Every structure is written in structure tokens, then in C-alpha cells.
Amino acid sequence: xxxxxxxxxxxxxxxxxxxxxxxxxxxxxxxxxxxxxxxxxxxxxxxxxxxxxxxxxxxxxxxxxxxxxxxxxxxxxxxxxxxxxxxxxxxxxxxxxxxxxxxxxxxxxxxxxxxxxxxxxxxxxxxxxxxxxxxxxxxxxxxxxxxxxxxxxxxxxxxxxxxxxxxxxxxxxxxxxxxxxxxxxxxxxxxxxxxxxxxxxxxxxxxxxxxxxxxxxxxxxxxxxxxxxxxxxxxxxxxxxxxxxxxxxxxxxxxxxxxxxxxxxxxxxxxxxxxxxxxxxxxxxxxxxxxxxxxxxxxxxxxxxxxxxxxxxxxxx
Amino acid sequence: xxxxxxxxxxxxxxxxxxxxxxxxxxxxxxxxxxxxxxxxxxxxxxxxxxxxxxxxxxxxxxxxxxxxxxxxxxxxxxxxxxxxxxxxxxxxxxxxxxxxxxxxxxxxxxxxxxxxxxxxxxxxxxxxxxxxxxxxxxxxxxxxxxxxxxxxxxxxxxxxxxxxxxxxxxxxxxxxxxxxxxxxxxxxxxxxxxxxxxxxxxxxxxxxxxxxxxxxxxxxxxxxxxxxxxxxxxxxxxxxxxxxxxxxxxxxxxxxxxxxxxxxxxxxxxxxxxxxxxxxxxxxxxxxxxxxxxxxxxxxxxxxxxxxxxxxxxxxx
Numbered sequence: 001x002x003x004x005x006x007x008x009x010x011x012x013x014x015x016x017x018x019x020x021x022x023x024x025x026x027x028x029x030x031x032x033x034x035x036x037x038x039x040x041x042x043x044x045x046x047x048x049x050x051x052x053x054x055x056x057x058x059x060x061x062x063x064x065x066x067x068x069x070x071x072x073x074x075x076x077x078x079x080x081x082x083x084x085x086x087x088x089x090x091x092x093x094x095x096x097x098x099x100x101x102x103x104x105x106x107x108x109x110x111x112x113x114x115x116x117x118x119x120x121x122x123x124x125x126x127x128x129x130x131x132x133x134x135x136x137x138x139x140x141x142x143x144x145x146x147x148x149x150x151x152x153x154x155x156x157x158x159x160x161x162x163x164x165x166x167x168x169x170x171x172x173x174x175x176x177x178x179x180x181x182x183x184x185x186x187x188x189x190x191x192x193x194x195x196x197x198x199x200x201x202x203x204x205x206x207x208x209x210x211x212x213x214x215x216x217x218x219x220x221x222x223x224x225x226x227x228x229x230x231x232x233x234x235x236x237x238x239x240x241x242x243x244x245x246x247x248x249x250x251x252x253x254x255x256x257x258x259x260x261x262x263x264x265x266x267x268x269x270x271x272x273x274x275x276x277x278x279x280x281x282x283x284x285x286x287x288x289x290x291x292x293x294x295x296x297x298x299x300x301x302x303x304x305x306x307x308x309x310x311x312x313x314x315x316x317x
Numbered sequence: 318x319x320x321x322x323x324x325x326x327x328x329x330x331x332x333x334x335x336x337x338x339x340x341x342x343x344x345x346x347x348x349x350x351x352x353x354x355x356x357x358x359x360x361x362x363x364x365x366x367x368x369x370x371x372x373x374x375x376x377x378x379x380x381x382x383x384x385x386x387x388x389x390x391x392x393x394x395x396x397x398x399x400x401x402x403x404x405x406x407x408x409x410x411x412x413x414x415x416x417x418x419x420x421x422x423x424x425x426x427x428x429x430x431x432x433x434x435x436x437x438x439x440x441x442x443x444x445x446x447x448x449x450x451x452x453x454x455x456x457x458x459x460x461x462x463x464x465x466x467x468x469x470x471x472x473x474x475x476x477x478x479x480x481x482x483x484x485x486x487x488x489x490x491x492x493x494x495x496x497x498x499x500x501x502x503x504x505x506x507x508x509x510x511x512x513x514x515x516x517x518x519x520x521x522x523x524x525x526x527x528x529x530x531x532x533x534x535x536x537x538x539x540x541x542x543x544x545x546x547x548x549x550x551x552x553x554x555x556x557x558x559x560x561x562x563x564x565x566x567x568x569x570x571x572x573x574x575x576x577x578x579x580x581x582x583x584x585x586x587x588x589x590x591x592x593x594x595x596x597x598x599x600x601x602x603x604x605x606x607x608x609x610x611x612x613x614x615x616x617x618x619x620x621x622x623x624x625x626x627x628x629x630x631x632x633x634x
Contacts, residue, residue, distance in 0.1 A: 028345065049593045110588075266335075269629060276625040278368045278593040308593040312586060317629060 003067060007157040007248050010197035015061040020160060022159065023062050023095050027051050027164070029171045029302075034274035035137050039290050041299045044175065044221035046168040049279050049308025053115070054162050055236075056187055056306050057088035057151070062151050063160030065092040078146035080133040082108050083236055084307055085151035100147050103137045105129075109311055120303045152186030153242035162190030168302045169198055177203040177295065180304040181285040182256060183237035184216045185245030187306060192252035203254050205288025209234045210258040215241055219249070219256050228311075233261045233316055236282030236307065257289035264288050271305075276309045281316070291314035320384060323472040324565050327514035329506065333380040340379050340412050344368050344481070346488045346619075351591035356607050358616045361492065363485040366596050366625025370432070372553075373481050373504055373623050374468070379464050380477030382409040385566035390415050397443075398448040398453035399425050399554050400623055402468035407438035418463050420454045420626035422446075426628050470559035479507025485619045487513055494520040496610065497621040498602040499573060500534045500554035502562030504623060507609030509569035522573050524606025527575040528550045532558055534565070536573050541569070550578045550633055553599030553624065555623060574606035581605050582633045588622075595625045 004012035027047045036042055046286060049054035086102045093100035100121040104113065105128035116123055116133030126136040141148055145310050150157065164187070165178060178195050182188045188206050194200050208215050209232035217225040224246045230238040241249065259267075268284035270275060279287075283306045292299055321329035344364040353359055364374035366424045375617040382394060393416030396406050421430065422445035433440055443453040457612035458465055467474065480506075484496060495512050499505045505523050512519050524531050526549035534542040541563045547555040558566065576584075585601035588594060594606075600622045607618055 054593060157558060272595055272629060276595040278589055278595060312589060312632070312634060315629070315632070 004155045005033055006161045007244060008155045008159040008162070008193055008245065009199050010193060012155065012159040013166055013194045016059070016159040019066050020059055020062045020163060023052070024059055025051055026167055029168060030275060030277065032275045035270065037106055038270050038274070039287070040297055041290060041295045041301045041316070043290065044168065044172045044300070044302045045275065046164055046302060046304045047277065049277060049283060049305050052310045053084060053087040053091050054307055055084035055088065056161055056304065057084040058091060059163050060157035060160030060186060061085065061088035061149065062095065064088070064154060064156040065096050065098070067156050068147065070082040072147055076144060076146040078102070078137060078140050078144065079149050079151065080104070080137040083112065084309060086116045087119065087246055088113070089149055090116045094120050099143055099144070099146065101140045103133055103140060105133065111311060112309070113298035115235070128299055148208060152184035153244055155244070156263060157186050158190045158193070158248070160190070161187045163195040164304055165191040165194040165218040168304070169195065172300070172302055174300050176300045177205055177303045178289055178302040178304070179205045179286045181234070181237055181282050181306055182206040182208045183282065184239040185215065185241040185249055187304065188253065189245040189248040190250050191304065196252050202250050204291065205254055205293060206256045207285040208256050208258050209237055209264065209285055210260045212238055213258045215249070216258050217258040218246055219253065222250070233283050234264055234282040236280065237285060257293045259285060259288040260291055263292060267291060268317060277305070278310060279305050280307045280310045283307050318554030321476045323474045324474040324561060325472045325479070325510055328474065330483055330511045333376070333476040333549060334480040336383050336493070337376055337379045337480060340369070341373055341376055342368055343446045343484055344381060346485060347594065352587065354588050355591070356604070357614055358607060358612045358618045360463060361485065361489045361619045362592065362609065363619060363621045364594065365483055365598060366594060366622050368417045370404040370408050371624055371626045372401035372405060373478055374401040375408060376480050377474035377503060378402065378405035378409040378466065379412065381451065381471060381473040382406070382413050382415070384473050389464055391465040391538040393418060393461060394453055394456055394466050395454055395457050395461065396466050397417070397454040398468055399420070400429065402558065402624060403433045403473035404429070404436065404558065407433045407436035411437050411538065416463065418457045420450055420457060422450065428628060429626070449543055460565065462524040464484060470561055472561070474503050475507045475510070475562065475565070475634040477507070478504045479511035480512040481621055482508040485621070486512065489617070489619055491617050492519055492526045492619045493617045494522055495621070496522045496524060496607055496621040498551070498554055498599050498623055499525045500599065501522040501556040502532065502566055504621065506562040506565040508621065509565050512570050521569050522571055522606065524602040525573050525575050526554055527577045528580065529555055530575045533573040533575050535563055536567060540566070549581070550625055551581055551602050552599065554590060554602060572610070574610045576602060576605040576609055580609060584608060594622070594625060596622050597624045597627045600624050
């Protein structure tokens with residue numbers, strides 16, 4: 001069980017699945033007639049909002065942390081993140097009994113801050129800019145010797161993220177398409193690796209906020225377009241792809257469907273009402289994309305519900 | 318598969334389980350470490366918010382409707398209800414291909430009204446008083462010849478409601494206690510019949526809003542105390558028990574724990590955050606009761622989450 005290939009291949013995703021099995025939940029796959037009517041397809045919902053820390057991110061973080069040598073692990077891990085990667089890395093580190101140092105922007109929500117601290121991580125707050133976050137994490141790295149774990153530009157993270165799609169395929173043998181949201185591209189790239197190595201004929205489609213549509217632009221132009229000014233309610237999808245994730249995605253993804261915030265909120269609300277599942281806006285992006293995409297009626301579509309961490313005091317309706 | 322005994326016994330609950338199996342979901346049982354920490358017990362959550370129409374009520378309504386003779390069924394069914402019984406009866410009737418006439422108060426929420434009409438039921442609106450509701454349903458009964466199905470004072474409904482506890486016991490062999498909310502007492506009475514016939518040693522506890530605590534008063538005094546002025550956010554628990562449900566409950570229930578609206582809302586919010594499951598205030602009453610009750614740490618408690626129908630535009634926080 002060595003370090004994954006770069007880029008990762010199916011064997012790495014399978015190895016990751018075994019590696020994280022003692023820690024991660026095998027999340028359920030739900031179906032809902034009401035949602036199917038609204039979407040016009042037969043949807044299988046892979047419930048990563050029911051994963052530990054409430055997001056698929058725990059899979060990749062656990063895979064990366066468990067792959068560290070004992071010597072590296074003893075140094076602890078660090079990252080900058082305002083979102084689910086912070087909580088995922090904090091819990092993955094606690095599972096292994098090592099230190100985690102998280103750099104979070106000072107405007108992070110109290111709920112997220114409390115969650116990360118609740119997992120025993122050391123939190124350093126900084127100004128809410130990418131420059132300040134990178135400078136602060138560099139300072140933390142230098143001071144503590146901790147090993148930085150990038151939220152998506154890392155083959156261990158990509159392979160870990162791909163395990164969700166592997167489980168989805170195991171449970172649903174008849175899928176015509178798989179849809180995920182795209183932010184930095186770790187989930188989508190891992191899904192590509194898992195799905196097409198198993199079943200090349202399955203269509204892979206992504207949903208992206210129209211206010212942060214760098215991936216759609218990148219796929220259209222064939223060149224990696226960075227995200228410079230994201231404006232969307234889907235706060236987990238603000239980042240740019242890396243060359244590594246884009247390289248995988250451009251090979252496998254048929255279409256990136258952009259959806260605006262109204263469509264995202266509408267999809268989130270329908271999922272809440274029809275399935276009684278709390279999903280976050282970033283997860284609703286994939287659902288909105290299915291509603292917006294042109295799938296033939298009755299198409300079997302697997303949707304990865306990426307996470308369920310929302311601020312209940314600031315709902316978008 | 319004849320009419321159940323009155324009061325129903327375990328055989329009736331088992332017969333109901335077979336009868337409703339082609340229609341009802343076998344709902345999952347969820348666990349959550351975060352919720353367990355908050356509750357101080359090991360909780361198994363029976364997810365009736367994931368039942369069809371989003372509430373356990375579908376079980377009893379389906380059992381009652383399927384038990385009708387063809388001649389009676391041809392007359393259609395009717396009831397007055399502002400809540401989940403209306404939707405449950407409407408869908409159960411549609412499943413059998415018969416008419417349903419629902420009398421609903423004119424202040425019913427638009428979402429609930431649309432749900433009932435969406436299942437194809439005829440809706441008659443009336444003034445929001447018990448007198449008006451009973452007079453209107455009498456008029457509907459006379460006009461249409463439809464058979465009235467009471468929401469809880471009916472052995473078919475009680476036996477149907479008990480099937481949820483049966484499934485819970487089948488899945489969790491190690492329960493020390495089972496907790497449900499109590500309103501009219503159909504769910505609790507059905508739970509009593511199923512649980513104690515199977516495993517007499519399991520403690521049966523109910524949660525009740527302190528602003529509608531007629532059942533707690535009834536159990537304390539040994540006399541059926543009617544509910545006259547309920548004031549609670551748990552809008553599914555406003556009604557009085559019947560002699561039939563009280564007769565079962567007084568024999569089996571160890572304790573009725575009353576919880577106030579603040580405790581109900583706190584429990585609802587913790588469930589939403591920790592389990593990502595949308596439950597309604599009436600379901601949260603059972604969770605709040607477990608938090609408030611004195612169970613030894615590590616006690617295995619089955620909690621019936623009775624429903625998940627909430628107005629997302631009027632959340633209590």
C-alpha cells in the first residue's frame with residue numbers, strides 16, 4: 001500500500017478504499033420519487049453529507065494522513081481552509097493521533113471554527129485573503145515542521161475522493177451518468193478515475209456555479225483558466241483547478257453545466273423538502289446541473305451529494 | 318387477514334406489516350456519534366421522516382385503507398386533519414385507487430394543502446376549530462358516503478403505527494428503551510403493543526410538550542385528561558388521547574417526559590446539525606425527552622423520529 005501513482009489510477013482508489021474503511025462511513029445511496037419527478041431522471045443520491053465531518057473531504061484527508069510514514073506523521077499536518085477540508089484534516093489527524101494545524105480566515109463562521117477546534121486541531125486565524133492564508137500556513141509549517149496537505153492538488157486526496165464513486169458504482173450497477181460538483185476538482189477527478197476505469201461508457205458530467213465558472217471555461221478553451229473573482233452561494237466551489245486535476249478532468253468529463261445561484265437554491269430547497277436531507281449549496285450545484293442538463297427521461301444518474309454543512313441561521317430563503 | 322382485534326395485539330401489527338409492505342418504505346435506522354454525545358445514550362433513530370408523505374402516519378392510513386372491503390373502499394374515505402394524517406390518507410387512498418375527501422382548516426399552510434391536493438384528494442376548507450372540522454366532515458360524509466378514518470382512535474391505525482417499532486426491534490436487538498412522542502397516542506400505543514409483546518423488558522417512554530401535557534397528567538392521575546388549550550410548537554401533538562389509546566398506554570408506558578418549546582427547538586436543531594436529517598418539532602419532542610430523561614450512560618435507546626414535514630420559511634430559530 002505505497003504512495004499512489006500521479007495521476008492516480010483505479011488501483012489507487014481501490015487501495016484508498018481499504019485504507020479509509022476503518023474510519024470512514026460507507027454512506028448510503030438514497031432515491032426519492034418526488035425528486036425524480038422534479039429532475040426528470042432516475043437519480044441515485046450518494047450521501048456524502050452523511051460522511052464524517054459532513055462532507056466527502058474526509059475520505060481524501062484520511063487517505064493522505066494514513067499514507068504518511070510514521071516519521072512524517074509525527075511532525076503533524078497543516079493546511080489553510082475555510083471549509084470542509086479543515087474539519088476533515090483535523091479529524092483525520094485526530095484519528096491517527098497526530099497534531100493538526102489549520103489556518104482559517106478570521107471571518108470564518110463560528111460553527112466551522114468550533115467544529116475544527118472540537119476535533120482538537122490548533123487554529124491560526126489570518127486575514128481572509130489567499131496571500132495572507134498562504135503566508136500564514138508557510139509560517140506555521142516553518143514553526144511546527146508540520147506537513148502541508150493540499151485540499152485537492154494531491155494524488156492521495158484525489159484517490160480518496162474517488163472512493164465515493166466506487167461505492168456508488170458498487171451499489172448501482174445500471175448508471176448511465178455520474179454527476180458531481182466541481183470546485184478545485186479533487187472530487188471530480190477522483191470520480192473520473194474510478195468511474196471510467198470501471199465502466200468506460202458512463203457519462204461524467206459536472207455542475208459548476210455560473211458565478212465561478214473557471215472549469216467550464218477551461219474545458220471549453222482547453223487551457224486552465226484560473227478563478228479570480230468568484231461570486232456564488234456555493235462556498236465550497238470558489239477555487240481554481242490545478243494542472244493535475246484539470247489534466248484528469250479534460251480527458252474524462254463530457255460536459256460542465258453551469259447553474260446560477262437561484263437554480264442552486266431551488267435545487268437545495270427541493271432536496272430538503274423531498275428527501276429530508278440537509279445538503280449544502282455546493283452539493284446542490286450537482287442537483288441543479290441535473291435539472292438543467294438534457295438527460296433523456298428515465299436516465300439513471302448518480303449524483304454525489306458532496307456535503308451538508310450549512311449555517312442554519314443564514315439559510316438562503 | 319381480517320379486521321384487527323380491539324385493542325390490537327402483536328399479531329395485528331405483524332399482519333399490518335405484511336399488508337403495508339408493498340406500499341410503505343422500510344425506513345432506515347440511523348446512528349450519530351455527535352448526537353449520542355449530546356444525549357448521553359446510544360441512540361438508534363428510526364427514520365419515519367423518510368417514510369412516504371414524510372411521516373409514520375402513512376403506515377396506519379395504508380393499513381386501514383387496505384383493510385376496507387371492496388364495497389366500503391368504493392365509497393371513498395374521509396377525515397379532518399391539518400397535518401400528516403391528511404397527506405397519509407390521501408396517498409393511501411390513491412394507492413388503492415379510491416377517492417379521499419379531506420377537511421382541512423382554512424389556515425393550513427400552503428405546502429400541506431398542495432401536498433394533499435397533489436395526491437389527488439378532494440379538499441374542503443373550514444374554520445379552524447374542532448367544532449367546525451367535525452361538522453364539516455359530517456357534512457362530507459353524508460354528501461359523499463365516504464368512510465371516515467380517524468387519525469388515531471382506530472385499531473387499524475394503531476396496529477399500522479406499531480409496524481415502525483417492529484422494524485426497529487428487528488434491526489436493533491439490544492434496545493433497553495424505546496421512546497416516541499405522544500399526541501393522540503396512536504404511535505405510542507402501537508409501539509407498546511409491538512415492543513412489549515416481543516420483549517417485555519424494554520422500557521417504553523414518551524416525550525410530550527409541556528404546553529400540551531394532557532397525557533402526562535392522565536398517566537399521573539390514572540384518568541383520561543382531555544387537552545383543551547394546547548400551546549406548543551409541536552403541531553402534531555395537540556390532540557387528546559382516546560380511551561382506546563390511553564387504555565393501552567397506561568398499561569405499558571413507564572414515564573411521559575415533558576419538554577418545553579425551547580428544549581424541543583434545541584433538540585430539533587442538534588438533530589439537523591449532527592445527522593443532516595430534517596425532522597419536525599413533533600419528532601424532536603422524543604429526542605428532547607431522551608436528553609431530559611435520566612438514562613444511564615450507554616443505555617441503548619430507540620427513538621422513533623415521527624416525521625419531517627416543516628415549513629422551511631418559518632423555522633424556529
